[in-house]
Amino acid sequence: MHPENSAVPTSQAPSLLKLSACLLYELLAIIALSLVFAGLFYAVFGDATHGIKRLLQQLLLWGLLGAYYIRCWMSSGQTLAMQAWHFRVVTENNVPLPKFSAFVRYLLASLSLVLFGLGFVWALVDKDRLFLHDRLLKSKIIVI
Numbered sequence: 001m002h003p004e005n006s007a008v009p010t011s012q013a014p015s016l017l018k019l020s021a022c023l024l025y026e027l028l029a030i031i032a033l034s035l036v037f038a039g040l041f042y043a044v045f046g047d048a049t050h051g052i053k054r055l056l057q058q059l060l061l062w063g064l065l066g067a068y069y070i071r072c073w074m075s076s077g078q079t080l081a082m083q084a085w086h087f088r089v090v091t092e093n094n095v096p097l098p099k100f101s102a103f104v105r106y107l108l109a110s111l112s113l114v115l116f117g118l119g120f121v122w123a124l125v126d127k128d129r130l131f132l133h134d135r136l137l138k139s140k141i142i143v144i
Contacts, residue, residue: 011094012143013129014087019141023120025081030065037064066106073102082141092138101137108133 014022041048041057048057072079077088077096089105091097097105112119112133119132126135134140 011140014085014141014143016123016129018085019087019123019129022081022085022087025084026079029080033065033068034061037061062110066103066110069106069109070099070102073097073105074099086144087141088144089134089139089141092140094142097137097139101139105133105137105139108136 038048038057038061041060045053045057048054069079072082073089074096076083077090082088089097091101108119109131112131122132122135123129126132128135128140130140
């Protein structure tokens with residue numbers, strides 16, 4: 001294989017162990033981004049531990065994290081964690097997700113987290129090791 005072809009997706013699904021490690025890395029990125037965004041919210045609006053400010057802060061954090069993920073999935077198909085683990089989320093044709101698919105993927109992944117991570121646990125029983133939201137959207141995570 002020539003070095004210039006080394007970045008071509010292989011369509012190979014990552015192992016469950018590596019996928020889990022990547023999810024742990026994603027969690028660390030989410031925590032870091034949330035702390036930064038929450039700090040900025042606090043600096044501008046003050047305490048947001050209860051009431052309408054708390055709800056607004058939570059919605060803002062969810063929206064800003066969504067903007068990060070959607071942008072990453074649309075542009076390169078990779079978040080910071082996926083870059084570290086050499087993964088990419090792509091359509092069934094091995095191209096980055098279009099805007100609508102990236103948006104729906106974020107919505108479904110968020111819903112999965114609210115439902116105790118069931119959409120992620122789905123990968124344990126899926127023959128292709130896909131998350132439920134990827135199965136529904138006909139997208140996949142591949143090793144690059």
